Amino acid sequence: MNVYDKLHRVMEDRNVEGYVGLLHENAEIIFHKSGSRFDKSEWASMVAGMMGNPKFVSDSSRCVYENDEILVAHNFMSYPDDTKEAVMLVCMLKDGQIIRMETGATPLG
Structure with a gap:
């Protein structure tokens, strides 16, 4: 199974442990919109909140x-504040895991 299928499945199942398992130990997550950067442990905490x-x-x-x-x-994502965005996700892969993830989001009316 490719990384996209695994990522899509854990998102649908709200499986935090499975999601975090897809991240390389040295993973870096970057939000293009804000420039914010997160390492694996910081992102894991955020993912737990989102999936919860x-x-x-x-x-x-x-x-x-x-x-x-x-x-x-x-x-296409919907958020707790009732906003919606189109999100482009680009992930660099290493050894079948995500080592760098960058998102770009466009608000939807």
Whole structure:
């Protein structure tokens, strides 16, 4: 199973442990919009909060491209504050795990 399918499954199942298991020990997560950067443990804490909130929802997701080095996906997300965004996700992969993840988000009306 490719990384996208694993990521999509753990998101749907709200499986925090499975999600964190997809991250390389040296993973770096970057939000393009704010420039915020997180390491694996910081991101794991945020993911637990997001997945624990039923109003944090991936409305749809698709894999744009994936190979052994990169994953590009596009998602429509709904958030607890009732906003929605189109989110582009780009992940650099190493040894079948995400070592660098960057998101770019566009607010939806």
